[in-house]
Amino acid sequence: MNKVVIFGVGLIGGSFARSLKKAGAVGSVVGMGRSAASLQRAQELGIIDVIGSDMGEALDGADLVLLAAPVAQTEAILAAIAPHLQPGTVVTDAGSTKSDVVASARRALGGKLAQFVPGHPIAGRETNGPEAAIDDLYVGKKVVLTALDENAEADVERVAAAWRACDAIIHRLTPQEHDKVFAAVSHLPHLLAYALVDDIANKPHADLLFQYAASGFRDFTRIAGSSPEMWRDISLANQSALLTELDSYLAQLTGLRARLAAGDGAGLESVYNNAQRARHQWITAIEAAEAPPSQDKAD
Amino acid sequence: MNKVVIFGVGLIGGSFARSLKKAGAVGSVVGMGRSAASLQRAQELGIIDVIGSDMGEALDGADLVLLAAPVAQTEAILAAIAPHLQPGTVVTDAGSTKSDVVASARRALGGKLAQFVPGHPIAGRETNGPEAAIDDLYVGKKVVLTALDENAEADVERVAAAWRACDAIIHRLTPQEHDKVFAAVSHLPHLLAYALVDDIANKPHADLLFQYAASGFRDFTRIAGSSPEMWRDISLANQSALLTELDSYLAQLTGLRARLAAGDGAGLESVYNNAQRARHQWITAIEAAEAPPSQDKAD
Incomplete structure (x- = not known):
């Protein structure tokens, strides 16, 4: 690719730029964003070649545009891009939810919707900003593309090829499948972890309780250390799928409560056993094939 | 101490023996247990000096007895000990729940109850057995003693001194306080983690879901890798306090569900924010003062 434009030059966007450059897969990277300081720093660090100021100029002749700014800005950025989007340019994003992004794109891009290929790289760390x-953030990591019926296969392939150049592994789901899956394995656990810590923190004897919390509690609640604003946005963006998963979990907990109240040891053990076995199979089958553990952004 | 008797020479009991020996705090360690192979191995490894066979002989002249066998055996062991328990011997345990252990001791020891000082070392690993x-398992770790009104202070101090020789830090709670605290910060999180993995594993598209589970899910569910039998026993042993915590959490989740359903972003964010802040304070205030992270047994 000759020219790639990146909105948001922090961990996700900046690592995309660095990976493409390392692979020799891009000529010039233009950085766009609201923070002049971040753009300046990204240029000093060699992450981007040019700080874009004029939208038309930035997008002129671009092969690929990546949206890696906070998801709340997605629709506004797409709307700003739309008038300047040339036929040869493909736009993708890195948001943690997809149905809402597709809805935003439909509104903002109108007749140019076909040029937008939604994506979600499953990678991250707990750090942020250009620094x-x-x-190698994406090496061996999954990138889920949720192609639209409107997309030309060549455009989907352009996005896939860019991520493959970062050594990521491409998966494809529909936006709805994506949101159901991540509601279950990521968004619900975040909500549950926040809920537990808040519940404990609000008890009158919270200080006593926290004093005896140990490493099991630390790991269980690690994701409650994530950005509240980001997870508020993700929760609302994936409201419907998250409600479905939450209701399923509430039914599960209600069933477990009944077994506990009845002193049904065999009933509790069968749930614990099934969970332990399933988790062991997952760790064995999936994780063995993956890169060494790293922290997730908003997996 | 001249003579210490340990029932169960695995991780917990064996590490207690090793730590006392390292500190020069014990003359001779007698190992007791149901597995002849484990006792044999513990002796080969220098963890115990003598394999006890006759209860009367094993307990004769003992300063301290530690019960570190699975908690389900506690009452039977105490009942077997009772007839041979001499006035100069103090008995303690390492169980993860305390009210039920006290009830067992009351039944099994009768008039000798005052010689039993219940305890719970908050330490462990995911490995087991004498090997x-x-x-140094207990270095910098908390040991909660839940002394009984019947205990003589000198007997409590004998148990405390033994754990201090292992470089553990002594805390004191009532058995009821202990069980409430650990229901909130340990037993409930275990139940929640088991419940989530089981819920996902039972869905028709479980394979698809597990495929996209990442490091956030791995940490959240790590405790669901624990022994189902042990956690069945703990759940039942601490049934009442665990039900109270579970009901509090169910109310919390129901409230969060209402906020999510109403699209109440500010309401969600305030819970997420409070949780993130409380967790950060906990990590900062408590963990900074502790030893480097290690895995917990049944914290």
Whole structure:
């Protein structure tokens, strides 16, 4: 690719730029964003070649545009891009939810919707900003593309090829499948962890309780250390799928409560056993094939 | 101490023996247990000096007895000990729940109840058996003693001094306080983690879901890798306090569900924010003062 434009040059966008450069897969990277300081720093660090100021100029002749700014800005950025989007340019994003992004794109891009290929790289760390960007963030990590019926296969392939150049592994789901899956394995656990810590923190004897919390509690609640604003946005963006998963979990807990209240040891053990076995199979089958553990952004 | 008797020479009991020996705090360690192979191995490894066979002989002249066998055996062991328990011997345990242990002791020891000082070392690893025993498992770790009104202070102090010789830090709670605290910060999180993995594993598209589970999910569910039998026993042993915590959490989740359904972003964010802040304070205030992270047994 000759020219790639990146909105948001922090961990996700900056690491994308660094990885493409390392692979020799891009000529010039233009950085766009609301923070002049971040753009300046990204240029000093060699993450981007040019700080874009004029939208038309930035997008002129671009092969690929990546939206890696906070998801709340997605629709506004797409709306700003739309008038300047040339036929040869493909736009993708890195948001943690997809149905809402597709709805935003439909509104903002109108007749140019076909040029937008939604994506979600399943990678991240707990650090942020241009300084956090590294050239191997995506190595061996999954990138889920949720192509639209309107997309030309060649455009989907352009996005896939860019991520493959970062050594990521491409998966494809529909936006609805994506949101159901991540509601279950990521968004619900975040909500549950926040809920537990808040519940404990609000008790009158919270200080006593926290004093005896140990490493099991620390790991269980690690994701409650994530950005509240980001997870508020993700929760609302994936409201419907998250409600479905939450209701399923509430039914599960209600069933477990009944077994506990009845002193049904065999009933409790069968749930614990099934969970332990399933988790062991997952760890064995999936994780063994993956890169060494790293922290997730908003997996 | 001249003579210490340990029932169960695995990680917990074996590490207690090793730590006392390292500190020069014990003359001779007698190992007792149901597995002849484990006792044999513990002796080969230098964890115990003598394999006890006759209860009367094993307890004769003992200063301290530690029960570190699975908690389901506690009452039977105490009942077997009772007839042979001499006035100069103090008995303690390492169980993860305390009210039920006190009830067992009351039944099994009768008039000798005052010689039993219940305890709970908050330490462990995911390994087990005599091979797993190490001489620094308890360094900087908390040991909660839940002394009884019947206990003589000198007997409580004998148990405390033994754990201090292992470089553990002594805390004191009532058995009821202990069980409430650990229901909130340990037993409930275990139940929640088991419940989530089981819920996902039972869905028709479980394979698809597990495929996209990442490091956030791994940490959240790590405790669901624990022994189902042990956690069945703990759940039942602490049934009442666990039900109270579970009901509090169910109310919390129901409230969060209402906020999510109403699209109340500010309401969600305030819970997420409070949780993130409380967790950060906890990590900062408590963990900074502790030893480097290690895995917990049944914290």
